[in-house]
Amino acid sequence: MGEWVGETVGPDVWETCRELIPVGSVFAFLAEDRGALFPAEMFADMYPSGNGRPSMPPQILASAVTLQALHGLSDFETVQELRCDLRWKAACGLGLHDMAFDPSLLAYFRRRLSRSARPNRVFEAVREVVKATGVLKGKHRRALDSTVLDDAVATQDTVTQIIAAIRAVIREVPGADQIAAVQCTAHDYTDPGKPRIAWNDEQARADLVDSLVGDALRLLGHLPDQQLGEKAANAVGLLALVAGQDVEPAEDSDGRDGRWRITRGTAYDRLVSTVDGEARHIHKTRTHQQDGYKAHLAIEPETALYTAVTLTPGVGPEHHEAT
Structure with a gap:
């Protein structure tokens, strides 16, 4: 310094x-x-x-x-x-x-x-x-407003999120690499690239998602009971979240046979990136969507002094302007 x-x-x-x-x-x-x-x-x-x-x-x-x-x-x-x-x-x-x-x-x-x-x-x-x-003494009015701040990371699709979360568990959880070598077969998780499939083939994409979710669930199900540090526990929780937020049982599945498909629609409070776990989809209007946060401001209108500021995720009633 x-x-x-x-x-x-x-x-x-x-x-x-x-x-x-x-x-x-x-x-x-x-x-x-x-x-x-x-x-x-x-x-x-x-x-x-x-x-x-x-x-x-x-x-x-x-x-x-x-x-x-x-x-x-x-x-x-x-x-x-x-x-x-x-x-x-x-x-x-x-x-x-x-x-x-x-x-x-x-x-x-x-x-x-x-x-x-x-x-x-x-x-x-x-x-x-x-x-x-005492410049605000006796000044009791406040102007409240909020604005959306775009997140600095790229929004990730389901495939990218699941692969990144599985890699994090393999990297952070003791013994997970050995379990993944046996249980995770949908992708080579040491390969930094995306899976090699025909991305313009809808059925190939659906099969990949089904396989990746299966890998995630098998990995989670075979992890040994052990005391985990903060990074490892966060990695396990993140994998459980991303493996379930964008998928649902296949059309003719009862939810117990391990077959999955991409959810029709967007999950509420969806995680948009494994890099920044607090950014969210935000709709300013029905047609305009951004990914990021909400910044809330309280201003004394006569002096234009900010009296309070806070940054919140962009969804949920607890983050609404009124609250």
């Missing part, structure tokens, strides 16, 4: 151009209180290694992403403001001649945040300032 040593590239903008920064603005506030709002120790857990070259101090990056969110800018636009706008330089503690950093550093910083134990720490710090300054 980079440390602030008090040196700037060129004259300190806040010290030399203070009268140009609007009094009471968020720029002036960050210039004065950035150190207290975002102290270095607040981000220490995000940089566990002491090796490598010094990075950009996280206080600067936290101030930058706060202003970025406030103004709705892209990473490239944010860096341009840091290079050219005196208000941004003062708010983030940059010198007059500072060229800031590459835009990709903002993406790395957000990734560190999202993978940390406290991914909302910047929002929480700003919220504490809002509470301490």
